[in-house]
Amino acid sequence: MRLVWQLLAVAAVAFAGSQVVSAVQGNPWLTLVSGAVTAVLTVITYRWVVRRTEQRPVTELSGPGAGRAVGRGVLAGVVLFGIVIANIALLGDYDVRGWGTAAGAVGLLGFMAAAAVSEELLFRGVLFRIVEERTGTVIALVLTGVLFGLVHLFNPHASLWGAIAIAIEAGGMLTAAYVATRRLWLPIGLHFGWNFAAAGLFGTEVSGNGTPQGLLDAVTSGPAVITGGSFGPEGSLYSVLFCSLGTTVFLWLAHRRGRLVPRRTRAERVDGVTTLAR
Template identity: 30%
Template sequence: MLVQIIICAYGIFLAGKVERLSLQDYGIKWQKNDLPKLLLGLVIGIAAFLIVCAPLYLTGAYSLASGSYAIEDIALDFILFVAVGFTEEFLCRGFLLHRFLRFGPFKALALSAAIFSLLHLANPGVTVLSLVNIFLAGIFIGSTMFATNSIYTAVGVHITWNWVQGAIMGIPVSGSTGDGYFVTNIVSNNTVVTGGAFGAEGSIACTILLTIFSVLLLAYAKKNNKLQYFQPAI
């Protein structure tokens, strides 16, 4: 986990050397109030995913059964998703989004989310709707950063979104299957509703709810002048 995070940060550091920028110019900085924001992100990630998949269980499209994961398996998966959360957020909401700030914060958010979506193009079970939803996930995660002025909120959201989805609920994480504390079985044959092999991230419920979450967060960020912190450094 640590090696992966360090390699990612060092790569961005080298890019900054070429462009005569620091990691801070890419939003990668640690301030004394970032720990509460990281913890807030962890809570948001859990709540957001449970809200997204709740309609699938309540309508009977999904059913829940006992899985095979023990506590140590859940803990090991958490470490895995910490590495994924930090590296993907440092790259997409750190380096890329801040690199695109020359076009304004909203365009930068959209462009970085589009690249984030394309990074999942080869994932198992990918569909057009799932790619749209990964784009929306990028918008949502970036919106949490805008709303709190901390990339670590976005990191926290990314970590627990994946962790609850895979290690707890036993749902494929962006098409990647595995065990979990529970096992989620697909009952409905309607892949637009269930997301099919890609998992809940490929469902129409995910589309609707991520859109709502993002609109609310961006409205909050704009109303409270949070976007002033996201000015182009390049």
């Protein structure tokens, strides 16, 4: 039942916040504020419901070093997406027509903050963490990654390939970032940095959502396998390739740090001990 209660509590706050953000999206400053408030309230709700249902300190959202971890994640996300765009541009499939709007970028800061925090708390903080306890790291990563991709099929310009790409990229890399650190701050920053770079800086589509314009007025053209088509560069093979490399690096770090959880036997799940069933 803790899975149910945690999902319901976090999803309820995230949904309510997303409705407010959508309602004020025409005003960039209200979007920024409402997005930031949504992110903060979602974190508070997660802390509260996990403490109530699991009776433990919420170490995955511990305070010390949180700012540095988020900052590193944001930087990594921006750089990683920048590498994807650079490769698309080298083929002549990304063109900057001029400046977009600074106001649009401001609004996207709030919009992407709310999305990154709520999705990470739901998928990595609740779903992956609890599923991992029963199935181990690898199976939980695959299962929750597939689910994360399927959820994106409901986006306006979604495609099956886009959902598969998201499952590999975000479902893999963001989960691996959590496993490597056992804290949610790095994947939150990475998620936000990637999304904000895509829309707020480079002016491209994000997950087929019909994303508002950011700092640059830019277009992509050419084969969808390179540009991602109407789904955005997340559907590009470049994104799949570079995020897969990121997943590999994070899983290697997790292995070195002894943070991979093996699949437990039935006896271990039931008894909570490391003995096999007779």
